[in-house]
Amino acid sequence: MACSRRASMRALSIACVVAALFSAPARAQTISSRAWSDPQPGVRLLTGRTTSPTTRFWALHVDLCAERVHVAATSRPTSRRTAASWGASVGVQAAVNGDFFRTDTSTPIVYGQAAGSGAAWPVAQTGEAAAYRDDWYYRDYGWIAFGPSWVEFSHTGAVKRAGGATQGFMPGMVTGAIPAGTTALVSGFPELVTEGRRYTCSSPTASSCFPERSDMRARHPRTAMGLSDDRRTLILLVVDGRSSVSAGMYGTELASLMDQLGAWQAFNLDGGGSSQMWLEGRGTINAPSDGTPRAVANHWGIFAGTAGGRPVAPGSCIPRELDDCFRTSQDGGACGELEAVLGASDLGRTSDVDGDGRADVCARGVAGWACRVSTGDGFADAAFAIDALSDTAGFDQASRFSTIRTGDLNGDGRADVCARSSAGVRCWIAGDTGYGAAISGPALDDAGDWDRAMYFSTIRLADVDGDGRDDLCARGYSGLRCWRSAGDALEAESHEGPAWGNAAGFDQPSRYGTIRFGDVDGDRRADVCARTASGVECFLSDGTALTRRVEGPAWSDASGWGATKHWSTIRLADVDGDGRDDLCARGTSDLRCHLSTGEGFAASATIVAPLADESGWGDHDNYATLRVGDVTGDGADDLCARGNAGMRCYAREGDAFRTIDGPALADAQGWDDPRQYSTIRLADVTGDGLADVCARGADAYACWPSSGDGFGAAITLAAFRDAQGWGDARFYSTMRVAGPVCVARQEVCDGGDDDCDGVIDEDACERDGGTSDDAGSASDAGTSSDAAARGDASIAEPASSGCACGVAGRGTARGGWAIALLVLVAWIARQRERLRLPRAISVASASRRGSQNVRKRSSQASTSASGRASTA
Numbered sequence: 071m072a073c074s075r076r077a078s079m080r081a082l083s084i085a086c087v088v089a090a091l092f093s094a095p096a097r098a099q100t101i102s103s104r105a106w107s108d109p110q111p112g113v114r115l116l117t118g119r120t121t122s123p124t125t126r127f128w129a130l131h132v133d134l135c136a137e138r139v140h141v142a143a144t145s146r147p148t149s150r151r152t153a154a155s156w157g158a159s160v161g162v163q164a165a166v167n168g169d170f171f172r173t174d175t176s177t178p179i180v181y182g183q184a185a186g187s188g189a190a191w192p193v194a195q196t197g198e199a200a201a202y203r204d205d206w207y208y209r210d211y212g213w214i215a216f217g218p219s220w221v222e223f224s225h226t227g228a229v230k231r232a233g234g235a236t237q238g239f240m241p242g243m244v245t246g247a248i249p250a251g252t253t254a255l256v257s258g259f260p261e262l263v264t265e266g267r268r269y270t271c272s273s274p275t276a277s278s279c280f281p282e283r284s285d286m287r288a289r290h291p292r293t294a295m296g297l298s299d300d301r302r303t304l305i306l307l308v309v310d311g312r313s314s315v316s317a318g319m320y321g322t323e324l325a326s327l328m329d330q331l332g333a334w335q336a337f338n339l340d341g342g343g344s345s346q347m348w349l350e351g352r353g354t355i356n357a358p359s360d361g362t363p364r365a366v367a368n369h370w371g372i373f374a375g376t377a378g379g380r381p382v383a384p385g386s387c388i389p390r391e392l393d394d395c396f397r398t399s400q401d402g403g404a405c406g407e408l409e410a411v412l413g414a415s416d417l418g419r420t421s422d423v424d425g426d427g428r429a430d431v432c433a434r435g436v437a438g439w440a441c442r443v444s445t446g447d448g449f450a451d452a453a454f455a456i457d458a459l460s461d462t463a464g465f466d467q468a469s470r471f472s473t474i475r476t477g478d479l480n481g482d483g484r485a486d487v488c489a490r491s492s493a494g495v496r497c498w499i500a501g502d503t504g505y506g507a508a509i510s511g512p513a514l515d516d517a518g519d520w521d522r523a524m525y526f527s528t529i530r531l532a533d534v535d536g537d538g539r540d541d542l543c544a545r546g547y548s549g550l551r552c553w554r555s556a557g558d559a560l561e562a563e564s565h566e567g568p569a570w571g572n573a574a575g576f577d578q579p580s581r582y583g584t585i586r587f588g589d590v591d592g593d594r595r596a597d598v599c600a601r602t603a604s605g606v607e608c609f610l611s612d613g614t615a616l617t618r619r620v621e622g623p624a625w626s627d628a629s630g631w632g633a634t635k636h637w638s639t640i641r642l643a644d645v646d647g648d649g650r651d652d653l654c655a656r657g658t659s660d661l662r663c664h665l666s667t668g669e670g671f672a673a674s675a676t677i678v679a680p681l682a683d684e685s686g687w688g689d690h691d692n693y694a695t696l697r698v699g700d701v702t703g704d705g706a707d708d709l710c711a712r713g714n715a716g717m718r719c720y721a722r723e724g725d726a727f728r729t730i731d732g733p734a735l736a737d738a739q740g741w742d743d744p745r746q747y748s749t750i751r752l753a754d755v756t757g758d759g760l761a762d763v764c765a766r767g768a769d770a771y772a773c774w775p776s777s778g779d780g781f782g783a784a785i786t787l788a789a790f791r792d793a794q795g796w797g798d799a800r801f802y803s804t805m806r807v808a809g810p811v812c813v814a815r816q817e818v819c820d821g822g823d824d825d826c827d828g829v830i831d832e833d834a835c836e837r838d839g840g841t842s843d844d845a846g847s848a849s850d851a852g853t854s855s856d857a858a859a860r861g862d863a864s865i866a867e868p869a870s871s872g873c874a875c876g877v878a879g880r881g882t883a884r885g886g887w888a889i890a891l892l893v894l895v896a897w898i899a900r901q902r903e904r905l906r907l908p909r910a911i912s913v914a915s916a917s918r919r920g921s922q923n924v925r926k927r928s929s930q931a932s933t934s935a936s937g938r939a940s941t942a
């Protein structure tokens with residue numbers, strides 16, 4: 071019913087609200103007949119009738135996760151129309167009336183807030199206007215809102231003031247704010263169902279029942295909106311009234327019916343002569359009490375089927391699954407599978423598409439894959455794009471978009487791309503001006519069951535044979551297989567890996583979701599590890615096959631490692647900088663690493679930080695952000711994760727780890743949202759040899775450059791925003807910013823590791839022309855080189871022979887020492903200008919560790935892991 075007068079009451083007492091929500095339930099409405107139909111894919115219509123007295127109703131159940139379903143609302147320019155007129159004009163397949171509105175003004179003014187077509191209504195045309203500050207409805211209306219990839223609701227001011235709100239948008243604050251990126255919003259009042267509790271009264275006509283709206287205490291035609299508890303279903307209800315065949319409903323009866331229809335949160339909308347429901351092809355299906363449909367201020371509209379809808383379901387479904395699974399500490403089943411598919415198991419080897427030594431940012435949007443190249447202090451558009459990864463090409467499906475991998479297939483230092491389509495894997499090689507034509511990879515097709523998560527989520531790019539070119543590996547029904555890269559193609563013949571087949575239990579997420587590649591023995595070939603029921607096992611590459619088995623930590627099911635919050639954190643990282651990847655993961659009480667010995671792993675764990683469950687680190691928005699990268703530039707991998715107040719990094723220093731505070735990606739700023747925290751990456755975007763922190767915020771993409779002891783001001787990119795649709799999991803989950811990797815070149819005497827073997831300037835410097843007293847023998851030099859390759863810190867001092875870069879005739883030991891020192895200084899400086907991937911530790915990298923010990927530390931960056939518990 072359109073309201074032409076201002077209600078006299080302003081405030082509902084807390085006692086009234088609490089009593090209404092928690093009093094003994096009144097008699098529920100009895101549905102005497104019901105008939106279901108399916109007017110559109112994803113949209114079900116219930117036509118029903120209640121008794122005592124007889125009342126007719128129509129209820130739409132809109133599956134928000136159905137393909138091609140999209141929710142719209144009236145924009146300001148399209149207001150004051152009937153549902154039929156508005157629905158036909160914008161192309162929706164279903165429409166109902168929306169909020170109450172004023173009829174005493176020529177300009178439509180709704181009592182709550184409103185948004186449509188991506189824009190909020192002007193404040194002057196809503197109940198937020200200052201002119202209505204003294205009216206009861208000012209900031210009192212609740213709402214349901216949709217964005218590009220989410221659905222949200224806000225409680226009414228009455229419920230918030232009564233303390234009955236724990237969920238929804240800003241549940242503890244009465245505010246006029248709405249979420250950034252809102253595309254559609256309709257307000258309602260009062261609440262009918264509040265977080266699963268329906269509104270009840272001792273008598274539906276008592277003055278204490280809905281005290282702010284006397285019309286709720288009489289039977290009228292009604293319209294209501296609601297959400298299911300998983301936010302996957304929007305419920306829109308219209309009730310006929312004021313006729314001999316349909317009496318209408320009290321407010322309490324409406325609340326009872328919405329509760330029975332499955333609404334976990336529900337609001338009353340404008341009713342009376344405004345109540346109307348329209349379906350494409352059928353017209354207005356109820357009987358409006360005015361005899362004909364009334365022109366109303368705003369509407370809900372449903373796009374469904376093939377006309378007008380988005381290509382796929384709103385991406386809110388996947389983030390909601392994350393929310394359901396991990397905020398309630400569920401494990402296994404669909405939750406574990408979701409973690410394996412969308413988790414951090416493969417964030418890309420490199421994203422440096424132009425090969426300049428700086429990581430670029432790439433992602434898949436509606437139109438396909440595209441990259442923004444790093445300029446060192448910002449990002450620029452580039453010609454690196456792949457249209458074949460678009461929605462229309464089928465990459466809106468998780469079994470495809472979640473298989474996008476970046477790595478260097480031909481060893482030229484540029485990031486290439488591979489992904490799985492319905493017919494198999496295709497790859498695109500990056501060149502000077504963009505990607506080349508697609509090359510075919512293995513036939514990991516849908517017909518062979520590769521569209522199942524247990525298979526497609528295991529696709530990886532890793533250099534298994536050590537030739538500097540990434541190969542492609544994946545787990546099939548019987549086990550792991552790899553296809554070697556030939557530079558311009560992937561070999562047709564596969565090479566067998568570990569027998570991690572379904573029969574061995576690897577059809578479970580807690581097994582296949584733990585497959586990790588890294589260099590365990592330091593031979594510059596990728597090895598592979600995974601968790602079995604009894605613990606971790608690794609298979610080392612011999613250049614042709616992954617056959618030699620070594621045992622890892624006993625992270626068994628029996629000791630609790632079958633929980634997603636533990637197995638999903640398994641990482642291979644070279645935390646001690648010896649060129650061998652160690653096994654790290656977060657247990658119940660701490661983040662720990664077992665150091666690689668080359669032939670296995672240390673039996674005792676090295677504790678990195680006390681990231682305990684009881685301190686909040688068992689929450690998905692914390693443990694799922696564990697990332698690996700060298701933020702200090704010392705040649706060793708550091709571990710970073712997001713706590714409730716922001717990022718923290720842990721760098722090994724001696725036998726302990728020091729804490730480095732990172733960017734303030736805090737819960738209070740919305741970083742506990744999976745659409746944001748799951749995009750956190752470590753990559754060197756500035757090209758200085760230090761891994762920076764990058765992530766997608768709701769309003770911008772940002773990278774915080776590492777200084778070695780902390781992080782600087784953000785480098786921002788006004789892209790990948792929620793308002794542009796990037797809050798959809800099929801887009802944000804594909805974001806890649808990684809690396810870059812070292813590209814092997816001929817070693818020259820420049821203070822750098824040009825051939826990527828972890829040794830600086832070997833065989834590239836002329837031997838010092840000094841006397842025999844100062845010159846070491848060839849065997850001495852060989853011993854030093856071997857020790858360097860082992861990462862022995864004791865050989866951080868050069869051999870007595872010295873080694874000069876093309877300088878002859880400087881024959882004293884003192885001269886050799888000076889030149890070696892100059893080489894070391896040049897090398898350290900060069901780390902901020904060259905790309906590299908620390909593999910085997912060298913003389914210089916051992917020296918870098920020493921230089922870190924004397925670097926001036928941040929006042930907030932020195933906390934030993936042996937200190938107090940680290941609270942998330």
